[in-house]
Amino acid sequence: LSFLQRIFILCMTLAACLPAGDALPSARAKSVLILFETESNLPAAVIVGAALREALSSQVPSGVADYDEFLDLDRFPEQEHRARMAAFLRQKYANTPIDVVIAAGGRALDFMLKYRASLFTDASLIFVAAGTEEVAALHLPSDVVGIAMDTYLAPTVELAMRLQPETRRLVVVSGAGDQDRAWEKTARRELRPYQGRLHPTYLSALPMAQLLQEVGRLPRDTVVLYLTIFRDGEGRLFHPREAAEMLSKSSSAPVYGVYDTYLESGIVGGHMDTFEAQGREAGRLASRILAGEHPTMAQLGVASADYVNFLQLQRWGIDESRLPPGTIVRFKEPSLWALYHRQIIVVFGLIAILSILVVALLFQASRRQKAEGELAAQRGELAHLSRVATLGELSGALAHELSQPLTAILSNAQAALELLAKERPDLPEVQSIVADIVSEDMRAGEVIRHLRSLFRKDEVRREALDVTAEIAEVQKMLHSEIISRNVKVITHLSPGLARVRGDRVQLQQVFLNLFMNACDAVESNKPSDRILTISADSGEGGAVQVCYTDNGVGIPGEMLDKVFQPFVTTKRRGLGLGLAVCRSIIQAHGGRLWATNNGNRGASFWIALPIASESG
């Protein structure tokens, strides 16, 4: 509202000034009338008008009053219409002085030249978007200058051939309107040089439906050159841009065009100048004339270029690298980098920082994993050393364990030899001797196998184990040790205990160690009073609970937990590693190992091991 009010006030001011004659001629705002030969909705007209006004307002800061008029000659081509329009304008602008009339289009220029004597007589006349040919045909007076629009049919065909080297045919499409026919005529003339190579075919003034059918059947090696269709063969009216869109959609071959307005309607491209550039140049020209300059035609013009629609290049599979240098590519999404490079830098910077963090964390995790692996390996190493040390203590007993079957084997074999040396050998006896040799040998082999499994430094395994069977196997190996230590062993191994998941060798090592400790604990007892009890039962929470009880010296209260620390020992010999290793083994099995003193005498060592899951 405030803008209208200001206009009103301006008008009032002007009206007030007028009676004063030429006293303040410059006080009136300059005014420009753009006279379009087309209707107001034609894209070309809209673009030219907008560009022109923008240029004008930027060139004349004080402001220019501008007016638009549309002759609509495509729909009303009759001479009577022009006369009526001239009369109408004369009346309409009787009290509105116009400084510059800009004729947009060749026919508008023609109209103005015709009626100039009676219409806008005081105004300067310039033109825009008028075909070069039309302008030439009009024999302009020297004071009329403007921005001519060249046709670039040959360069457009050159562009097409460059983009599609396989092109064999050229089809030129145009409508039935005046303009359309003018274009066709120009094309037939300008494209004559391609007669031999591309055999141009002209699809002119066809009904739209038929035209679309025709272009839908074209072979791929064809180039369609679309001029304009204001009106089809059946007299239907079109905006040329709208027709371009229909054509591009239906065509089985790439379509090239003459106006930049077609670019967004689906043509591949063409060599052209643009309506926007035309409008801009016209705006500048108008402002110069308003400023009192008199430019000549030679100083005016718009640069042309190759234009392509990037999306259409993709649609037809045309390699972008074929584009001539300087080609203006439309509808190519500007790269994200161009649009958002700052944000991208920030985002990528953040990503980089995060990545570095992630890598660092992964590195750390892998280092930790490695360290854990090393720790586990060292634990395994220590367990092995401790096991070997224990077995070393047992070497005498183990030698005895082996020497028994070896003695039996040797004696049996020598007895057999003796028997066989006789004249009538007792063969059934020899047979039973040899059978005994076999079984004694297997017994020795079993001892060796078991020993080797304990001596070996294997990777830790996890298998479902029956704890009672493992205890029994250990006790079997300890047979001679039990005898030489003169201890009485009582075992309470509950049958049918749930299995635990564990490493056979390591668990046996623990059982072995606890047993040997118990033996040491009762060493100072009288031989008849050295009693060890081994029990295995199901404990709390389904765990399997094993207990080694002795009636020995017991453990001083403050040492009950310390005995599991490395290098802590209550014995005179030994490193004090056995129990520490045992506890680490049991903990690695997810279990617990602890010690208590018995109510009366001696100590008990308890193991609780979780049972193997159902699936295991």
Added chain:
Amino acid sequence: MTTLADTVFLVDDDPGVTTALGRLLRAAGFEVRRFSSGEEFLRAHDGSVPGCAVLDVAMPDLNGIELQRRLVEVGCERPIIFLTGQGTIPMSVEAMKAGAVDFLTKPVTRERLLETIRLAIEKDRTDRLGRAERIKVEERLASLSRRESEILPLIIGGLLNKQIAAELGTAEKTVKVHRARIMGKMEVRSVAELVRAAMLAGLAPARSSRGLQSDRDSDSPACS
């Protein structure tokens, strides 16, 4: 060298070992008796059967060394051979001091075992012969009168009849009669033979009037 009566007593808690050794020894012509523990051996042992014992050192409850001690305690002089799978030097020294014939390490070869067993059986035989002789002498000694028992040590101590008579405050003639009776009861023809018999029975010669001295504890009965 060996006779049917020569028996080897095998004691080992491992039946595989005693079976095998038994076969070997039987094939070599010995009588064999097997025991699976020291207690069993002690219960069933017949000391009158000639032969030797082969003991495993490491046995539950009663081990070989203790078994040997128990045998010595009850005065059984059966020669003992030890077999061990894990013998230590102190253990073998102890065993040898207690009178073991040998201390063999398992596994033992036939030759070594048989050689040792023969040695032990030889020792057993000698021991038994010595023991039989001694029993005879002791029986004869027992037949002596009190006075004769007093005079005997003095005779073998080399005292003359006159000296003995002075020592005992009796007539030389009386001593002469006693001496003849002693020689007769002891079935010897010379003082030298009498001395040997007395030594065998553990009697020491007396040289002075302070009485008889015994340097040997001979009151333990022979195992029977």
